[in-house]
Amino acid sequence: MVPHLITALNGPINELEQRILESMPAIERWFRLEWMEHTPPFYSSVDVRNAGFKLAPVDTNLYPGGFNNLTPEMLPLAVQAAMAAIEKICPEAKNLLLIPEKHTRNTFYLMNVQRLVQIFGAAGLNVRLGTLDDSITEPTRLALPDGSELTLEPLLRSKRRLGLKDFDPCTILLNNDLSAGIPKVLEGLHEQYLLPPLHAGWAVRRKSQHFQAYEEVAKKFAKLLGMDPWLINPMFAKCGKVNFQDGTGQECVQSHADALLGKIRRKYKEYGIQEKPFVIVKADAGTYGMGIMTVRDAKDLDELNRKARNKMSVIKDGQEVSEVIIQEGVPTYERMNDAVAEPVVYMIDRYVVGGFYRVHAERGIDENLNSPGASFVPLAFAESHHLPRPGEKPGASAPNRFYMYGVIGRLAMLGASYELEATDPDAEVYE
Known part of the structure; x- marks a missing residue:
């Protein structure tokens, strides 16, 4: 099932689709060469927005939590990618x-956790399964909606290793994004592989660093295709030392929002786009669709009501927001039964293993869809006979659109690998 794109079937995106399909051999070779130089994140998911005039990632998650939304047909692909990933790390x-x-x-x-157990x-x-929850002191069974169950066990830490009772793993996979900070029990594990590394967690990671790295990737890719990188890259700015409750740092957010709206207006004029630009202000760390707002006029930031201030002040695990990213808003023009939809691409190692549409009937084209009330419709990535079909009219073929989403997803994943290299505390710095 493919959402219809409520935009004209001509315009920048269809030219982009055509260029991407015509350049497929060059693109795949370029990715191959990049992966020879850079290590992909162990797994990732990317939220993509298709505006009809622009196609860009708006978020990259290094602890993806929606594997349960992939169809059973996608599993063989995920298992193969998991084998490749493990083989590289600890054969x-x-x-x-x-x-x-x-x-x-x-x-x-929990269904997502069950799916990960199944894949690996x-x-x-x-x-x-080991848990960071100190209140669990003995194996604890959790019932799942399908009648099966998962068993959570308390972690056992020795001087250099982490495991469970009678279970010594070579590899530890985190599906916990460390929003609340880095637990002591995960530090100093020098004999085991911890994936993703600790600096990929929100205790350290920043969205602005990711999009800075992605910008570099987008420029390289755009040069390869001879195109404007803006078509695949959301512009952004960042502010530190922000407190929405007492208004500290608000002038920084306001001036950056104003400047960014001006830049977007100029781009829209260049491409003849009749849209009102908007920016998204969101916490520079953290997920779960918390601490996010849409701004169409920088003056609106003067009149934030108490509810909006509260919403912007705290994210997951009660963490206070003190740094924000101001990101160019990319509207989504995909619709499923009149509800707004955005594709989410799932990857393990350097392979696209599937994805789904996040669909939200209560939200607008310029709002965050990762919120209560969202539903998930699998993408047709899994049907392997759905290979891209070069030569077809742009915008007409679902496989072609999915190939394009897979390319954008992999570009964001490559951005994440640049980002993790740049923020690695153990990396050697050559002066």
């Missing part, structure tokens, strides 16, 4: 310790 791996989020009563999230089990690993 002799036998045991995998998976550490999920602490709020493990959320059944949708099929890739030939014994998978067990």
Whole structure:
């Protein structure tokens, strides 16, 4: 099922689609060469927005939590990618310790954990679940909606290793984004592979660093295709030392929002786009669609009501917002049964393994869709006979659109690998 794009079937995106399809061999070779130089994140998911005149990633998650939304047909692809990823890291791996989020009563999230256990089990690993929740002191069973269950076990830490009772893993996979900080139990593990690395968690990571790295990738890719990088790259700015409750740092947010709206207006004029630009102000760290607002006029920031201030002040795990990214808003013009939709691309290692549309009937084209009330419709990535079809009229073919989304997803993933290299505390710096 493919959402219809409510935009004219001519314009920048269809030219972009045509150029991407015509350049497929060059693009795939370029990715191959990039992956020889850079290590992809272990797994990732990317929110993509298709405006009809622009196609860009707006968020990249390095602890993806929606594997349960992938269809069973997508699983063989995910298992193969998981095998490739594990082979590179620890070919002799036998045991995998998976550490999920602490709020493990959320059944949708638990179904995601179950799906990860299934994928890595099929890739030939014994998978067990360890929890960072100190209140769990013995193996605890959690029932799932489909009648199955998961068992969470307390972690056991020795001087250099982390495991469970009678279970010593070579690899530890985090599906916990460390929003609340880095737990002591995960520090100083020099004999085991911890994936993703600690500096990929929100205790350290910043969206602005990611989009700075992505900008570099977008420029390289645009040069390869001879196109304007703006077509695939959301402009952004950032502000530190912000407190929405007492208004500290508000002038920084306001001036950056105003400047960014001006830049977007100029681009819209250049491309003849009859849209009112907007920017998204969001916490520079953290996920779950918290701490986000849409701004169409910088003056609006003067009149934030108490509800809006509260909403912008705190994100997941009660973490206070003190840094924000101001990002060019990319409207989504995809519709499913009249509800706004955006594609989310899922990857393991350097491979696209599937995806889905996040659909929200209560939200507008310029709003965040990752909020209560969203539903998920699988993408047709999984149907392997749906390979791209060069030569077809742009905008007419679902496989072509999905190939394009996969390219954008992989560009964002490459941006994440640049970002992780730049922020690696153990990287050697050559003067």
